[in-house]
Amino acid sequence: MQETGARRPRRVVWLLIAGVALAALNLRTAITSVGPVLGEVTAGLHMSAALAGVLTTLPVLCFAVFGALTPALARRFGEHPMLAAALLAIAVGVGTRPLADDPWLFLALSTIALAGGAIGNVLLPTLVKQHFPDRVGALTTVYTTFLALGSTLAAAGTVPIEQAGGDWRVALGVYALFALVAAVPWLLVLRHGPQRSGSARALGLGQVLRTATGRWSVLFFGTQCTIAYILFGWYAEMLRDSGMSAATAGLALSYLTGLSIPLSMVLPGLMARTRDHRGFVVMFFGSYVIGVAGLWVAPIQGVWLWTTFIGVGMATFTLALTFFAVRTRTAAGTAAMSATSQSIGYLMGGLGPFLFGLLREVTGGWHAPLALFLALVVLNLAAGLRLGRPGHLEDELGPGAAAGAVSPEASRPAR
CATH class of the missing domain: 1.20.1250.20 (MFS general substrate transporter like domains)
Structure with missing residues (x-):
């Protein structure tokens, strides 16, 4: 600066x-x-x-x-x-x-x-x-x-x-x-x-959505947001319905969310050192699948193990936030990709708990809602594999748009 x-x-x-x-x-x-x-x-x-x-x-x-x-x-x-x-x-x-x-x-x-x-x-x-x-x-x-x-x-x-x-x-x-x-x-x-x-020229929501990187970022952020809001709203209730006490279920939810702190301390630095981030996406997908599979067959017996795997999978939120910086060249590009992904993504996230609860009410059990959860995880994987490839948003905008988005400050490091 x-x-x-x-x-x-x-x-x-x-x-x-x-x-x-x-x-x-x-x-x-x-x-x-x-x-x-x-x-x-x-x-x-x-x-x-x-x-x-x-x-x-x-x-x-x-x-x-x-x-x-x-x-x-x-x-x-x-x-x-x-x-x-x-x-x-x-x-x-x-x-x-x-x-x-x-x-x-x-x-x-x-x-x-x-x-x-x-x-x-x-x-x-x-x-x-x-x-x-x-x-x-x-x-x-x-x-x-x-x-x-x-x-x-x-x-x-x-x-x-x-x-x-x-x-x-x-x-x-x-x-x-x-x-x-x-x-x-x-x-x-x-x-x-x-x-x-x-910045000489800002990037709009429409410009971001016309790029593959922008669309995949929206889908990746939106699916992880939906997954997170389902867990925030229903995880403790699902454990209580399976026989766990309210206090212990609340503790499990706190543990689930608290796992994001140590992961947030290491993940962005690791991502900044690499150009291809698909390995991270696959790792967190696998962690989600193991955790959900455990909840499907033995929700209480191995609850702390399943909670650990799901909590690790929720590091996709940190992954999504870091993508805004590593998949753009300029501050203007970061702002546009962040605003577009978050504005649409949070609307998607708001639907998740409603649909999850609706499936629970209609079916009377947790398997159908968990199937929806797994489908979202697979969709998150698909978006993440595409977004994780090396590349930058500005490269897909054309020379004029990319050049206009460059900020004099964005190209200079803080001193």
């Missing part, structure tokens, strides 16, 4: 690294903090079952809508101001929604927080590519690790905070402090500029 041809001060580089880590830590807290106290929230707000359904569906809708809008907003206001504003939106939404006594106001304030998370989802991979093009693997490791850490901390910490304070409102509102701290590095970075993207 440079300014008027001079080297950036080292303190600014460290501000950027801290900013990436702290921002990633906050992108999921508005979501994962609600699930553990959902019963208390709906009871405290006298929320109907229909509105509770809206609350649980709101994250994927916000991620889709605001994720699609992010590139245009970044072109208008600049990536750095938009990310700072996104973190402040998370702080405002998370901090004020516990004060609401009306369920609709709670949903509106949740939308503000989730909009901030959606914008951050798209901007962070872009800023990593823009400021650290020669260290994409290392900085993507920071980003994905802290994203997983924040998700796990909010999921695991909300109930203890609620029990210690005796109020779900305090337990939900405390995460606003984390978002306020995360905004500080980006507000300080604004003093050093640049505040706007240096």
Whole structure:
């Protein structure tokens, strides 16, 4: 990252690294903090079952809508101001929604927080590519690790905070402090500029979808998102229905999601060192198949082994996020591929839990839903094998589009 041809001060580089880590830590807290106290929230707000359904569906809708809008907003206001504003939106939404006594106001304030998370989802991979093009693997490791850490901390910490304070409102509102701290590095970075993207020409959703790489990225991200939301919504319930206690089933789900932390620490760096990533895709596919096969025949007897294999398979989320950087040459390409894949992918993800639950209700068992799950895993494999081949999005756009997407900053490493 440079300014008027001079080297950036080292303190600014460290501000950027801290900013990436702290921002990633906050992108999921508005979501994962609600699930553990959902019963208390709906009871405290006298929320109907229909509105509770809206609350649980709101994250994927916000991620889709605001994720699609992010590139245009970044072109208008600049990536750095938009990310700072996104973190402040998370702080405002998370901090004020516990004060609401009306369920609709709670949903509106949740939308503000989730909009901030959606914008951050798209901007962070872009800023990593823009400021650290020669260290994409290392900085993507920071980003994905802290994203997983924040998700796990909010999921695991909300109930203890609620029990210690005796109020779900305090337990939900405390995460606003984390978002306020995360905004500080980006507000300080604004003093050093640049505040706007240096790209001469942005890439649109249509351009991305006209490329094979863009379409396969959408399918890969969408299928892994669908798989993840099915597991988040139904894994514990499936284990409880098979005879496991509620507490142990919750612990298994926490273990399942927590496995993403160590995997996030190593996977992006490994991907940055190789051009062909199909081996990773096959490895995670095999892990999913073993885990699901175990659940099919002996769900409780080997539950921790099956949970481990499925948790390893869920590293496809880190794989999908890293693809945004390693399958593009420029920050503009990363932004476009990230926004397109996430906006469409999260809409796909929202359908997964509904279809899984519908199959469970229609058939009365778990084999049909697990068959749907396996079909999604196979589709994810097919998309991943194509996306894992060496290549870049810009190479499929033609010389004019690719050249226009090049940002002066994107071609220069941080100093």
